[in-house]
Ligand SMILES: NC(=O)C1=CN([C@@H]2O[C@H](COP(=O)(O)OP(=O)(O)OC[C@H]3O[C@@H](n4cnc5c(N)ncnc54)[C@H](OP(=O)(O)O)[C@@H]3O)[C@@H](O)[C@H]2O)C=CC1
């Protein structure tokens with residue numbers, strides 16, 4: 001029988017997870033996905049992909065093996081109060097995507113005895129290109145199931161839970177950070193002669209290529225950069241101008257501020 005997955009909180013991330021699970025044949029034949037939100041009509045379109053859409057959290061949880069909690073951190077208390085009567089530690093593996101919400105925070109609401117996993121995926125799950133960090137727990141059998149699910153949505157890395165906030169910033173917020181780079185590069189491309197669409201295509205595919213060079217080889221970025229910077233050429237001139245204006249520093253500082261913000265989310 002298929003593994004029953006309930007995604008509670010069908011917002012930006014919840015729908016990305018559902019879409020990714022429906023998208024690959026392997027995952028869609030293994031997982032039976034139900035997704036909930038109060039305004040369920042906004043995500044009815046997911047039914048076309050074979051996903052069950054409902055407002056009924058308790059019905060979704062009653063059927064589920066894996067329960068993914070994907071509401072905003074301030075919404076978790078109401079959600080758990082709703083599903084608590086049907087939560088069963090013998091049946092359910094709880095998986096939280098919530099930034100800044102600890103296992104202890106969740107246990108306080110659910111009561112003890114549940115395998116609870118903190119995971120940090122990103123919105124690229126929608127196209128099975130997510131990076132998902134999974135927090136280690138002592139629940140090894142359940143951990144395999146959690147990793148298997150997120151492997152079907154992209155790459156996974158098992159980490160100590162004290163790195164969850166760092167994973168949030170680097171991996172989950174990281175999607176926005178890289179997209180802003182692509183937008184800026186596109187704008188630069190327009191200034192030097194391309195139409196917006198052409199500039200975006202060139203910037204996006206180039207970003208993908210740069211990332212793939214590293215993922216393929218495990219090389220340090222600077223190793224690949226050295227291959228592009230022809231002596232006295234235009235690449236090194238551009239790179240150094242970007243650095244004079246604080247490119248690396250801006251990224252590092254942004255990541256640190258983002259990290260400090262997580263503590264204040266709840
Ligand atoms: N967006 C991202 O890239 C990432 C987000 N996260 C984390 O995932 C969580 C979700 O983020 P995101 O998707 O951006 O947030 P959204 O606000 O887009 O999604 C939350 C969804 O939860 C629904 N919801 C709220 N209360 C309930 C309830 N009681 N029952 C059912 N559904 C409910 C809301 O819909 P409605 O009002 O209709 O009920 C809303 O669609 C957050 O905790 C965030 O920290 C983690 C990694 C990446």
Ligand SMILES: O=C(O)[C@@H]1CCC=N1
Nearest residue numbers: 099168169172173265
């Ligand atoms: O911005 C946020 O708080 C959430 C967590 C990671 C991505 N989005």
